Amino acid sequence: MDTLLSWFESQGGSLDSFSIKLADIEGHGRGAVAKRDIPEGHVLFSIPRGLTLSTRNSALPGLIGQALWDKHGLGKGWVGLILCMMWEEAQGTSSKWSGYLNILPNVFDTPMFWAEEDLQELKATAVFDKIGKEDAERDYRDRLLPCLQTRPDLFPQDQISTYYSLERYHINGSRILSRSFHVENAADEEEEDNVGDTNENGMDVDEAPQLIDPNAPTTTGSEYPEAEDSEASEDEDEEDVGDVAMVPLADMLNARYGSENAKLFYEKHDLRMVTTKPIKAGEQIWNTYGDPPNSDLLRRYGHVDIIPLPEGGEGNPADIVEVRADLVVECLSGIQSGETSERIDWWLDQGGDDVFVLDKELELPEDCISFIRLLQLPQNEWEKARKKNKLPKGKLDPTIASIGLKVLDQRLNQYPTTIEEDEGLLSPERIGGLSLNRKHAVIVRLGEKRILKGTLDKLRSMAPQGGGKRKANDTSGRGVSGKKSRR
Numbered sequence: 230m231d232t233l234l235s236w237f238e239s240q241g242g243s244l245d246s247f248s249i250k251l252a253d254i255e256g257h258g259r260g261a262v263a264k265r266d267i268p269e270g271h272v273l274f275s276i277p278r279g280l281t282l283s284t285r286n287s288a289l290p291g292l293i294g295q296a297l298w299d300k301h302g303l304g305k306g307w308v309g310l311i312l313c314m315m316w317e318e319a320q321g322t323s324s325k326w327s328g329y330l331n332i333l334p335n336v337f338d339t340p341m342f343w344a345e346e347d348l349q350e351l352k353a354t355a356v357f358d359k360i361g362k363e364d365a366e367r368d369y370r371d372r373l374l375p376c377l378q379t380r381p382d383l384f385p386q387d388q389i390s391t392y393y394s395l396e397r398y399h400i401n402g403s404r405i406l407s408r409s410f411h412v413e414n415a416a417d418e419e420e421e422d423n424v425g426d427t428n429e430n431g432m433d434v435d436e437a438p439q440l441i442d443p444n445a446p447t448t449t450g451s452e453y454p455e456a457e458d459s460e461a462s463e464d465e466d467e468e469d470v471g472d473v474a475m476v477p478l479a480d481m482l483n484a485r486y487g488s489e490n491a492k493l494f495y496e497k498h499d500l501r502m503v504t505t506k507p508i509k510a511g512e513q514i515w516n517t518y519g520d521p522p523n524s525d526l527l528r529r530y531g532h533v534d535i536i537p538l539p540e541g542g543e544g545n546p547a548d549i550v551e552v553r554a555d556l557v558v559e560c561l562s563g564i565q566s567g568e569t570s571e572r573i574d575w576w577l578d579q580g581g582d583d584v585f586v587l588d589k590e591l592e593l594p595e596d597c598i599s600f601i602r603l604l605q606l607p608q609n610e611w612e613k614a615r616k617k618n619k620l621p622k623g624k625l626d627p628t629i630a631s632i633g634l635k636v637l638d639q640r641l642n643q644y645p646t647t648i649e650e651d652e653g654l655l656s657p658e659r660i661g662g663l664s665l666n667r668k669h670a671v672i673v674r675l676g677e678k679r680i681l682k683g684t685l686d687k688l689r690s691m692a693p694q695g696g697g698k699r700k701a702n703d704t705s706g707r708g709v710s711g712k713k714s715r716r
């Protein structure tokens with residue numbers, strides 16, 4: 230880590246080495262630790278904007294030229310940045326970022342790298358369908374490889390297997406996924422808001438979103454956002470890929486639910502990691518990754534959060550469970566009229582989602598209730614609703630509660646194991662026998678199942694007696710087309 234710090238300082242970065250040090254932290258990889266009591270509002274280190282590694286700062290896009298860059302779709306998704314990172318690495322010590330690239334991880338605990346057997350442990354969780362390995366590999370084949378072949382002067386044949394392999398593509402994609410930040414051009418920011426906020430020191434700052442926002446339009450939710458077709462490039466909301474940046478040193482901070490005590494702030498010429506709370510000597514310095522649920526933590530970062538929960542036990546308070554609208558349709562199919570698919574299309578056109586999200590509130594989500602109601606409306610009311618462009622209200626009543634029971638009961642049945650089996654696997658006597666991947670998978674699925682169970686228990690008290698009894702799976706219903714997905 231000394232080599233990283235000497236490289237960092239030689240490139241104009243500055244670190245308060247009196248206050249913090251980098252260290253190996255058990256179970257967390259490397260991280261930063263306070264060497265002394267540090268007050269709130271203290272600048273721990275600052276990174277010149279030019280030292281962030283992005284398609285904006287790497288020389289490669291200029292060498293390739295705009296025409297070829299566009300032709301191969303390198304300005305969409307992360308393919309361009311992955312290629313820049315590969316190329317910078319291939320330049321060895323002549324790359325400005327060599328001291329940084331040398332310390333980036335080559336091994337990840339994320340499901341992207343899991344064997345099939347381990348992946349099966351994630352079945353029915355929010356991770357299972359979102360890994361996006363095939364899409365990433367298609368981008369590699371269809372966009373990156375053709376570019377390499379067109380410019381052998383930049384990508385010599387004898388370097389391909391070392392620096393530009395599919396394996397290196399996944400490694401660099403995963404480095405971006407787990408370590409990149411959203412860093413806007415200083416000029417764009419100034420235009421947007423002229424002045425930043427003022428922190429406790431009276432310093433003029435803008436808070437930088439911490440690591441890449443999982444909900445930002447560029448991140449489709451698949452492992453690495455794919456390069457999309459040119460139509461999509463006209464989408465105004467789409468994030469500028471040049472804003473996705475690797476930020477040396479800032480990406481050495483770990484995160485844990487509710488523990489943030491430092492954050493990255495934008496300045497005109499540099500980015501500053503500033504404490505947001507007083508930190509005691511010996512304590513870890515935590516950034517925030519946005520406190521995502523364990524399913525997202527595992528998919529993006531390869532770890533899970535386990536902390537004491539207010540309701541007792543341990544887990545991640547931000548856990549959620551996703552229920553596909555398809556399942557709701559299946560559960561209702563017995564009582565549906567012929568217009569189900571018309572109603573579903575209208576629902577999606579109205580901005581309805583095809584996935585409903587349950588969280589620790591343990592409530593049937595309002596949009597799910599509205600969707601159930603829509604599918605159940607008598608013909609004349611459905612016509613009225615459509616005419617008025619008005620979705621049904623998301624208000625729970627005993628009938629909806631009993632349908633909700635059926636849906637959630639079936640959702641719970643999608644997991645291959647029961648809550649009791651998972652609790653057994655995580656018991657002190659057995660947990661030691663689990664591999665890290667399996668342990669993570671059990672923690673993710675148990676967190677989801679507990680939300681389902683809690684919500685089922687709550688709904689049961691509302692449903693008419695006899696509601697929620699298990700019935701045979703009815704798979705005859707129409708599916709929701711999945712035009713819009715949270716994934």
Ligand SMILES: C[S@@+](CC[C@H](N)C(=O)[O-])C[C@H]1O[C@@H](n2cnc3c(N)ncnc32)[C@H](O)[C@@H]1O
Nearest residue numbers: 256257258259407480481482483484485530532
């Ligand atoms: C931004 S990097 C932080 C630095 C990293 N620990 C390293 O050694 O380079 C994010 C990675 O750190 C690890 N990490 C961060 N927070 C963690 C936590 N609370 N528990 C376990 N691992 C964590 C995960 O491997 C994650 O992918």
